[in-house]
Amino acid sequence: MRVDSHVAGGNSRTLRIGAEIQRVVAELVTREVKDPRVGSVTITAVSVSPDQSVARVSFVPFGQGHELAEVQAGLTRAAGFLRGEVGRRLGLRHAPRLEFVYDVSIERAAHLTHLIDSAVRADRDQQDSKD
Numbered sequence: 358m359r360v361d362s363h364v365a366g367g368n369s370r371t372l373r374i375g376a377e378i379q380r381v382v383a384e385l386v387t388r389e390v391k392d393p394r395v396g397s398v399t400i401t402a403v404s405v406s407p408d409q410s411v412a413r414v415s416f417v418p419f420g421q422g423h424e425l426a427e428v429q430a431g432l433t434r435a436a437g438f439l440r441g442e443v444g445r446r447l448g449l450r451h452a453p454r455l456e457f458v459y460d461v462s463i464e465r466a467a468h469l470t471h472l473i474d475s476a477v478r479a480d481r482d483q484q485d486s487k488d
Contacts, residue, residue, distance in 0.1 A: 371405045374447070378412050379403040381446050382455070385439055386432070394423050394431030401460040405453060412453040415460035425459055432457040 383400040402415040418428045436455045444452030 368407065371407065371409060374409060374449075374453075375403040375405040375412065377447050378405065378414070378443055378453070378455075381443050382414055382439055385442055386435075389442070390431070390435045390439070392431040392435055394427040395435065396420055396423055396428065398428060398432070401462070409453055410451070411456060413456045413458055415458055415462075417460050417463055429457055429459065 379400055379402065382403070386395060386398050386400065396418065397420045399417045399419060400414060401417055404413040404415075405411070414432075416428075416432065418425060423431075436457065440452045440455050443449070443455070
């Protein structure tokens with residue numbers, strides 16, 4: 358679970374709300390959202406704005422069901438329902454507007470891992486050819 362403190366301004370209430378929103382949205386997406394475009398999604402992070410009016414919900418789809426754009430469209434379509442449920446379940450007078458964004462950090466990590474593996478392999482091959 359990741360909550361971006363630089364976006365939240367470090368306010369502990371904002372960080373707590375972000376963590377709770379992540380928990381609730383993950384549960385709701387799994388159990389309550391009926392849109393077939395959404396399918397299997399992991400909620401990886403929530404960044405809440407300092408004024409708590411907007412929550413950026415980072416997600417990663419898994420499985421080969423739908424294109425990324427379709428999954429994001431399904432989540433955006435369900436945002437009003439999710440916002441209402443988040444407000445009710447967390448007892449918030451004003452629930453933040455939910456914006457869904459694809460989390461590229463996992464893709465970046467995989468790319469960096471591939472680059473490191475390639476460099477290590479090249480070093481080994483170079484060492485083997487010297488020996």
